[in-house]
Amino acid sequence: MSRYFSEEKSAEAVNARMAQDIGPRLAEVMASLVTHLHAFAKDVSLTQQEWETAISFLTRTGHLCHDERQEFILLSDALGFSMLVDAINNRRPEGATENTVFGPFHVEGAPVRQMGETISLDGRGESCLFTGCVLDLDGHPVEGALIDVWSDNSDGFYDVQQPDIQPKWNNRGIFVTGADGAYSFVGIKPVSYPIPDDGPVGQMLRSLGRHPYRPAHTHYLITAEGYQKLVTHTFVGDDPYLESDAVFGVKDSLIAPFERADEATIWRSDFNFVLTPLDYRR
Ligand code: BEZ
Ligand code: FE
Numbered sequence: 272m273s274r275y276f277s278e279e280k281s282a283e284a285v286n287a288r289m290a291q292d293i294g295p296r297l298a299e300v301m302a303s304l305v306t307h308l309h310a311f312a313k314d315v316s317l318t319q320q321e322w323e324t325a326i327s328f329l330t331r332t333g334h335l336c337h338d339e340r341q342e343f344i345l346l347s348d349a350l351g352f353s354m355l356v357d358a359i360n361n362r363r364p365e366g367a368t369e370n371t372v373f374g375p376f377h378v379e380g381a382p383v384r385q386m387g388e389t390i391s392l393d394g395r396g397e398s399c400l401f402t403g404c405v406l407d408l409d410g411h412p413v414e415g416a417l418i419d420v421w422s423d424n425s426d427g428f429y430d431v432q433q434p435d436i437q438p439k440w441n442n443r444g445i446f447v448t449g450a451d452g453a454y455s456f457v458g459i460k461p462v463s464y465p466i467p468d469d470g471p472v473g474q475m476l477r478s479l480g481r482h483p484y485r486p487a488h489t490h491y492l493i494t495a496e497g498y499q500k501l502v503t504h505t506f507v508g509d510d511p512y513l514e515s516d517a518v519f520g521v522k523d524s525l526i527a528p529f530e531r532a533d534e535a536t537i538w539r540s541d542f543n544f545v546l547t548p549l550d551y552r553r
Pocket of ligand 1: 345348372373374375376466467485518
């Protein structure tokens, strides 16, 4: 091999520069990244102009990132990359509840509420009684599970997107299961909404003829001692965006029943969460 860079052996030339003592995982990941990146440029015969467009796109993406906005994660979400990494890292046994994308709208420290309490503080939207159990793989209740729940309001916005309009902690709460593993709270039947599309990611979606919508969902982060963290949603089954979620988060097993209840609560949705033991790895 020539001592210098060539188009044919471009990736090899870069990878050969890595020191021997950098650690096997870093060497493996970087060698594969360089190999695939170079193969991509060759595959599409990337033009100088396209390279400049990509650099400008990534620069604008970076400039939009700050404590309250992470446009790079949004880019990863919209490319299906977040869901891929999530799938690789959360292979679960038959019967366990599946993970899905975390999203940018979780807030640490939501109020801990009593079972049956209301999380919808703006009194808007179609009220829904959410019920179910947190179970282990054998169907036994999990006591002491923390159920952190959050959803958009009836206009399709999270409280943190409208701090001057919505009450703080609107449609958020933490519930702790008792010995029966059961949970219940009153929220709203969520509505579909667009991911933030006023930046480079929105521009990319429009260029690709894609819409920015997520089908209606309620977020859950469930933790319990001795079990893997569960980051998931339940989805409303008749949503028109189920098959075209902007971030590819939908899974069949996460579509929950939403049934008409009495006049006071309007809707009812019952869903059991099945946790995976901490030591399970596949
Ligand atoms: C969400 O569901 O909150 C979400 C997920 C990914 C990107 C944007 C929003
Ligand atoms: Fe969401």
